[in-house]
Amino acid sequence: MTTTSPTSPAATSTATNASVSEADRSSVFHSWSAQGSLAPLPLAGGLGSTVWDVDGREYLDFSSQLVNVNIGHQHPKVVAAIQEQAARLTTVAPAHANDTRAEAAHLVLERAPEGFSKVFFTNGGADANENAIRMARLFTGRDKVISHYRSYHGNTGGAIVATGDWRRMPNEYATGHVHAFGPYLYRSEFWAESPEQEAERALHHLERVVQAEGAQTIAAILLETIPGTAGILVPPPGYLAGVRAITDRYGILLILDEVMAGFARTGEWFAFDAFDVRPDLITFAKGVNSGYVPVGGVVISDPISHHFDERVFPGGLTYSGHPLAAASIVAALTAMEDEGVVTNAKRIGADVLAPALAALSRQDIVGEVRGTGVFWAVELVSDREARTPLDAATMGRFKTDLLSRGLLPFISENRIHVVPPAVVTDEEARRGVAIIDEALAAL
Incomplete structure (x- = not known):
């Protein structure tokens, strides 16, 4: 045709x-x-x-x-917002305040759980995960990060090593990364015969990895809420809540990677809204503005945000909160809300x-x-x-x-x-x- x-x-x-x-x-x-x-x-x-x-x-x-x-x-409203912002102010250094960036952060935070009041903007999902890992390490004083073998977290230094699939193997230059098997009943690693068995046994396996690695060495568990590229592996009932319980038990942070699953993809604003879980850090990109301008970010819970009130966060990007990207977020989230x-x-x-x-x-x-x-x-x-x-x-x-x-x-x-x-x-x-x-x- x-x-x-x-x-x-x-x-x-x-x-x-x-x-x-x-x-x-x-x-x-x-x-x-x-x-x-x-x-x-x-x-x-x-x-x-x-x-x-x-x-x-x-x-x-x-x-x-x-x-x-x-x-x-x-989408005409998103395209128009980018054009209007370009005519007004095409770029601004992240050290300056900017009204469009502030509005973009506000709209993201409106969709986050209670207890989140800051957004760190990045250029995409990979460096969102990279900076979330950095925040977790600085906040806890620990080094290791546990993620799933069936996962993809991006192609920057730490994010690609947190990734579990084949793309990690030629790129293993970062240290402190450990992997575990997550639930996948169709090809169960745990000889499970039901979703309940798969969740219970996957959680037992994860906790044993935490114990074997030394809980006092682990800063965070980093998971895609619903692993995407690895096969759209919707977690069985109780799994994510069980992960949260493990992290609480051992003083570990929970980072949920919502880069692919967030902002309408699963029929929720955040995919974890459908599960009984509240993370400490949320990473996002992709759907927040449908990729019209490169952007990503970390939604930061208050205890972690306040940790840096008197301490310098040693990270930043030239294009963090770029006004064209911020304008596209504002327009996209507003249109998503208005148009259902x-x-x-x-x-x-x-x-x-x-x-x-x-x-x-x-x-x-x-x-x-x-x-x-x-x-x-x-x-x-x-x-x-x-x-x-x-x-x-x-x-x-x-x-x-x-x-x-x-x-x-x-x-x-x-x-x-x-x-x-x-x-x-x-x-x-x-x-x-x-x-x-x-x-x-x-x-």
Whole structure:
């Protein structure tokens, strides 16, 4: 399908997919990639849940790019706010006070639990986690940080070592990081047969790691509230509350990484709102402004914030609380509130995505469906009884087929993550799942 609207690149440019892709490959070094075999899809524009390439072909964006365009592409109020701020004051050093930055912090804090009154702004999620780790170490006087093996926390020095997946291994230069297995009932490390068993045994394992490492050496436990890239692993009932109890028992801080899960992705402002848990530090990025301008941050509980009232916090960034980013946060959170975006994500998840994705289980290739809000994963297997992950070559063909059918997917290992913008409509959600269904059948 092509578009001939005035916003289509076909109407305004002589560039083609091939020419843009070649120009990109010849000069841009891409992340997490072997450069020689790249074939990047050139995107030229987008609106809501739809994007189009340079040749004018449209795609339903079921990736939200990197699971961050929660408010959809080119939301007019967010775009206008960035333009207005650029006309007024494009940049300001973080040492100065700025009204837009203050308003952005206020709106973030409005959605945090009681007992949080400061936000430290960063350039993205990785350095949000980096600075949260630094705060925890300085506050406790301890060094170690425990995180899950199935996790991703970013690609800066400490955040990548806190990460549990393969990306940590070539980058292990930071010290003081320890990993434990979190709950994942479908592939349980604990021989569990129920969510309750999985939570109980995962908590026992975590506490034993704390004890074996020496609780007096551990500054923080850093967890994604719902691990995202690792497979959208919704924690079983009682797990996060149990982690909080462990941290309280041993004087350890709890950092919840809400970079991917926060700001409407799960149908909540913060994903932990659906669980019986209150962290000490909250990290965020992505959905807070849908990635329109790079930004992230740490929401700091009062005891930690006050710790630095008379002590210098030894950290900062040139672009901390950049006014263009702050303006995009103000506009995005205001629009989300006014337009019921969080409520929409929750309803779409419960009423549309949950039943539609569950119906995919009639196909033997589907091992498990899990998720909440607009945050879902479909795990694909070659043998359902043995739960054998579908191989990379087959997943590659699956991705190619989805693109040919007009769906932009998020593929990770043997899974498709169903993560459309939180503004996705019922019709778009049903259409996207129908495309996935057709492509699965074609395999």
